[in-house]
Amino acid sequence: MTTPLENISRRDFMKYCAATAAVLGLSEFELATKVSEALVATRAKTPVLWLEGQDCAGCTISFAGALNPPIASLILDTLSVRYHETIMAASGYEAESAYHKIVKAGGYVLCVEGSIPTADDRFCMIGRRPFREMVEEAGARADAIIAVGACAAYGGIPAAGPTGAVGINRIIKHKPIINLSTCPVHCDHLVGIILYLLTTGTAPPVDEIGRPKMYFRELIHDNCRRRSYFDNEMFLTDWNDPTQKNWCLYMKGCKGPETYADCPVRRWNDGLNFCIDCGAGCMGCAEPDFYAGMTPLYTAESGRSRNNRSRKHASSVFPLKKQDMKGGGQK
């Protein structure tokens, strides 16, 4: 990649520093140091290739909700978003050409949003090409691969439908994939992982189904502020009743006892609120069998919990084994 320093001769650079330093009242040396730091920072912009398959763009919108650091700084200062159908200014053939350029160059962070149909490629075609092919092609030349959201991680809601939707781990094999599996992706998870990759140059430790341990280690139930009501079997039955407002949502279908994610601690949207706090309960969106295994959502007996009788002692339930991660495909 061409760096700004390569474009400016050293003589010009020092001249520029001298002139600017005089204006700012700094010594030339101080300013030169500061400016080089800034230039080095711009050199480090990481190329990102973001593909959208069978998606709803909700993960993009979630990412666009970043406030700390702000999204403007992420997409203009930190990252070099070479291809992203929603964010990029390009469209049509120009967009396709941008895609081919970055794939050819390689060495990018690949973010995939949305699932991939396996029943028939024609369920998801981009520019008359099967989306599946693009994922394979882009995956092969990526430095790091992030499955952004439940659909890309394990198939998500589309996996319960007729298109044979799967996560990218069924398409890109033999390469590690970081699964950020909530629906939509938690903005902090995505921004955090990107910053982790940039800072350390390595992938974060993940659990056995590819989710970063730093975000998915603990059961929602174990960190839930309504937990004492669960233990005392005080369950909310009427959303209008102020005395029940903070009671356990188990009878309203909360899947917190079988879902691993840090939502109760981190909360959502800059700590503003989250599913359990707003009285609706957790719908298990971080788990590989979401949504097919979680329906019916609003009763205590989901498909998953019927198979897992020990739900009441759910804090002793371990993460699913690999064979359970097919994700959906109900009926």
Place this chain on the structure above:
Amino acid sequence: MARGFEALLLGKDPRDAPFVTSRICGVCYSVHQIASARALDEAFGAEVPWGGTLLRNLAMAAQFIYDHILHFYHLSVLDYIDIMAVAAYRGKDKALNAVKDKIAGMLRAKDTFPLTPRYKPDEISVTDPDTVISAVKHYIDALTMQAKARNMGAIFGGRQPHYQSIVVGGFTQLPDVNQVAKFRTMLDEQAKFVNEVYIPDVLAFGTGPLFPLAKKGLGGGHHNYLAYGALELDRTGKELVFPPGVIMGLNLKNIKINRFNPDKITEPVKYGWYRESISQHPYDGEQVFDLDKKDAYSFIKAPRYLGKPMEVGPLARMLVARNPDVLGLLAKGVKPGAIARHAARAIETKLVLDACYKWLDDLLSEMAKPGFKIHDTIHWEPPDTGMGTGFYEAPRGVLGHWVKIRNRKIEKYQVIAPSTWNLSPRCEKKARGPIEESLLGAPVPDPDNPINVVRIIRSFDPCLACAIHLIDPTSNKIKKFPVE
């Protein structure tokens, strides 16, 4: 692209539907959720308490505000300006110079993604450095504003995108006064941006450098407009921010608005990759894919009203409402088309903002009453059988959900989304869809740089993530709409 939402809902607990259908679109999540909940409300016989409706409206309003800001600044503005003009800015404004430095830095680093690549500016593109640099600054400011507007919605919605608190019968979160105060504070910030930046920018562009384009009515289309109506201003539901209505073949000298009759909607699939069904009414519609169907070219069905293709969205809503500001612009010579759509979008953002202040006041007075309710708990369990429709207005136009329940499970589910109306392919009568029609006659002097095509399509605010690869510029024609 297709995912089969309607098919995957069959046999499910009906209460799942608002949560699941929210995922049809991560941009207009709350609209699907609320339309779905309204269809279930009817099917369950649930009466949403006024408190529940107010909370739904406030959550929905946050979506309108964010979506319109994002559409203008992040999905449209770059089509109308020559961003390189910032380099010629000579003013002294500190903030604007910071923008200039930022863009200059990106240029020096030869890394101007995602602002480029893009189609080349043409003779319409705004090149005045002062105008362009302030637009780019507002692009950056608006990135924060759209995120904050969504967070405002999450105060009641639980989290965003994809709210959690909207269910059949009402709402799940009993609000407290702190939340109302927080919403109001965040609303003030949005109001300031909308009134002092967004609306002035749109009007300055539309009546200034883009006025010739506005007068031509580029991207006009059929001039048939449809609004279902939404957002109750009182508990009777009679007074709405967006009234329902139908305009067939707009005549500006005498705007005739007909009553909206839901029974007149049909959804033919002749050119869609779907098996033909006997009935075309959404209640009986089905989603059985047929990818090998002859002549089919779209996953989009072709909804029609009285057999006609209809434009939906802000311009349709504001015309049906006879909004004085929009009619005023038309009186000044702006013709219904791409620029008028942007103007209508900005003007209706203010209507929604103003309604929010009223809803917050109403909510506080409701909360103070003993027995304040947000949910119809009696009708929470699914009925044995039932049917219902949920009509609503999304930022990009009318949205309808149709549900039939049998044995307490979903028997049929149909959604007609706004972009389905606007992007619809031809129907069996060969009538083009609204966007197809609006592109006819669009000047494309350089087939490799079809910037007017992009301007027109984007003015409808279609679900862009899906609609990006539409055009075959080699023939100067729209060839296919290959995705949902």
